[in-house]
Amino acid sequence: MTKIMILGAGIYQVPLIETAKKMGLYTIVVSIPGNYPGFALADKVYYENTVDEDKILAIAKKERIKGIVTAGTDVCMKTVGRVCDAMGLNGLSYEASKVAVDKMLMKSRYEEYGVRTARFRQVSFDDTDIKKTVQELEFPLIFKSVDSSGSRGIIRVDSFEEFDSAIQYVRENTRKDYFLVEEFIEGEEFGAQAFAYDGNVSFILPHGDYVYQGDTGVPIGHYAPYNLSEEVIEDAKMQLRRAVKAMGLDNCAINADFILKNGKTYVLEIGGRCGATCLAELVSIYYGFDYYEKILRTALDEDPDFSFKKPRTPNASHLLMSPKDGVIKSIENLNGPNDNICDVQFDYEPGDKVHKFHVGPDRIGHIITKGETLEAAQELLFKAMDNIKIEVE
Known part of the structure; x- marks a missing residue:
């Protein structure tokens, strides 16, 4: 029986596990212990930390898996890349995965490849004069952990007086000794789901976001199609393709976060996996295919066939x-x-x-x-x- 390893057993991995079971695959689910719904669905469970690359690789070799995937989280992307490279599996490379989970590496690549993005600085927690380090940036600012997932470790800063508390918050949400400071772009937040396959971007679906405004904007829903001019859509697609090339993403789902300001798309960040908050479902309903199945087939080195035969469904x-x-x-x-x-x-x-x-x-x-x-x-x-x-x- 064909074995697929799925990293994570949470609510956003459950549809991936269920789809794999429908496809007749033997599901090996890996996660730290906890009250996670994916455990009950798996054929086999390993209670391990998904960021432990050596441990997960050893299990993958022992089980002779044919593919490895996750959904809705960046935490274990380096592990996916490590296993893919070491076992010759189809999917995100280890080098690309390192860029995808480190916002500083990502931003540096964007700058190198001409991707439109906010101005930024790398800041050490030991920096004795952070105000001087970021003096060329304009308020408001965003302080970001470079290795956290979702909206953790990200906070808006409107004045120098907020620096100390913001730095402490970021420090509590990172394993690095540095963090990212970038200009906060005032504009309209939106996103896109896409897929990189065999050296090409198979589709790009811009979508609107419902956003909860806390310390930073947190997506709480999405919709498609997104009402943008053709010119703006083409600009967003061009920026996404540049970012995909800059990051070296291939044979993986893509989750992109954008800001639209004065008719121009700025790339916030891009992940090498499908988005959470019902975004895989949004793609499936809009195009009329099972997106989780496409992700799994790609991981198994099968042609996912991104032909679109049905009318688009809002x-x-x-x-x-x-x-x-x-x-x-x-x-x-x-x-x-x-x-x-x-x-x-x-x-x-x-x-x-x-x-x-x-x-x-x-x-x-x-x-x-x-x-x-x-x-x-x-x-x-x-x-x-x-x-x-x-x-x-």
């Missing part, structure tokens, strides 16, 4: 969140049967503890809708959300 998604820390008292879905409500998922049950929303992992579920038009999909999304009652006390 769709929208949104996380379900709690406004406070507490325990779920009740969950009620008052939505009736509706073919255009694609999925309503709850990650927790009554009696479970949940956190006030700050970052993506604080989600307590999601909802996905579609429609003949984007407006119809979005209207249904928010009506359906109003019909979901979650009481937290």
Whole structure:
């Protein structure tokens, strides 16, 4: 039986595991111990840290896997690259994975290859005069951990008085002795999902983002198609292709974060895996194929066949969140049967503890809708959300 290794057992790896099972693959799931839903679905589980490259490589060789993948997280991307290189598997290279998980390397490559991005500086935690180091940058600024995933270790800074607390926050969310400071670009945040296969970018799907405004913007939902002029879309695609080349990404899904300012696309960062927050589902619904299956087939060195035969289907998604820390008292879905409500998922049950929303992992579920038009999909999304009652006390 063909063996596939999936790194991570969390909510964003579950659809990958389920799809692999449907394809008849033997699933080997690796994650640290915890209450993760993917464990129950796997054919075999290894309770190991997915950032332990040597350990995971040893397991991969022992099991003679034919492919290795993850979804929705950057944490283990270097491990994916290491195993792919060492075993001759199809997927992200180790060199590309190192760039994809280090925002400083990424930004340096962007600068080298002419990718439009915010001005930045590398700053050491031991720097005795950080104000001087970043003096050429204009407020507001963003302080970033270069090796964290999602929105962790990222904070907006509007004045010198905020430096000390911001530096401390970043220090708590990194394993490096340096961090990134870049100018905060005031503009419209959006993203794109894409796929690099056999030296080419197979598709690029720009999407709009619903953003939660905390210390920084945190995506809490997405929609496609995104209403942009053809000129802006072509500019975004050009910047993405340049970034993919700069990073050396190939045979992997791509998750891109952009800012649109004055009609020009600035690249925030790009990951060598599919996005979280229902983005793989957005691609699947929009194009009419199972995106998780395409990811798995690529990892197994099979032709993923990105031909698009069906009409494009507008769709929208949104996380379900709690406004406070507490325990779920009740969950009620008052939505009736509706073919255009694609999925309503709850990650927790009554009696479970949940956190006030700050970052993506604080989600307590999601909802996905579609429609003949984007407006119809979005209207249904928010009506359906109003019909979901979650009481937290």
